[in-house]
Amino acid sequence: MECVFADLATVQECRFDDALVFESVFAGTHLRDSAFIGVTADQCNFNGVEAQNTDFSDASLRQSRFLNARLTAVSFINCDLKNTLFQFSSRDQVSFKHSNYEEACF
Amino acid sequence: MALPEPNLHVIPYFSPESETTTYIVSRRGGSLAMLIDPVHVNRDFLHILIQHELTVHTVCITHPESYMRHALRTLQKIFDFRVIAGTMELPVSNPVRQLSGEETIDCCDFEMRAIPVLPHSRSSYLYHVESLVFTGSIVHAGTLGDTANAFSEALLVATVKDYLFPLPEGTLMLPSVGPPSTLKAEQTLSPYYREEL
Helix, strand or coil: CCCCCCCEEEEEEEEECEEECCEEECCCEEEECECCCCCCCCCCEEECCCEEEECCCCEECCEEEECCEEEEEEEEECCCCCCCCCCCCECCCEEECCCCCHHHHH | CCCCCCCEEEEEEEECCCEEEEEEEEECCCCEEEECCCCCCCCCHHHHHCCCCEEEEEECCCCHHHHHHHHHHHHHHHHHCCCEECCCCCCCCCEEEEECEEEEEEEECCEEEEECCCCCCCCCCCEEEEEEEEECCCEEEEEEEECCCCHHHHHHHHHHHHHCCCCCCCCCCEEEECCEEEHHHHHHHHHHHHHCC
């Protein structure tokens, strides 16, 4: 899947494991109890998402944006976060374990 | 209900070197291509054009940058194209169509509207084609491009509100920097456009 447009939607209990969703728009989406494990989501727009219990482990999120996002209990374990933007986002119980978060922008 | 078949074929090409995206736009099934903001022309980029049997007919520049000169020089050795930009000062010998204000241009079998963005710079333009708007480095997903000062930023916000937001909500915003977005998402989520600010 390239260029998915799911802005301002609600995604609940969905799995996108190992999917290719680069250059996609998830802006303003409510993500609940979902998993994006191993996805290639480079250059994706997650601005303004409200994510809860969401797992992005092993995902590639290069150049993606989480501006103004509300992230609660979200895992970014072992992710590629080069040039990923998290500015103006609120983060509660968020894990960046084994990710290159030093290359991201907070 | 079946969705209508899109008329345009848009191929984003992300250059890891410049960290920008060039868009290759053509009529579906057509052979003429329009490039938006070419920055890095390499083997992979040319392979995309060959694979889709496309010939570069027009190059549109949203905001002229010095780092585009290599791409333009390489392209002019291969293709005979015209350039559409807000300035004549470009490092190409190809014909340049200099924009002056808001214009509608026939290009590669489709109609394109050039929208000036004076607060960003005198040579900055957005390009609106059907349900797409190419914003270059002027407006990105969730943020704005560089402006000289806070007053210019406020003017840029006003320009976006006046020219972009009247377009249909589903219009896709394709910037050369960062991910794509939709006008509805920008209008709803970006702090720049909230009325109380």
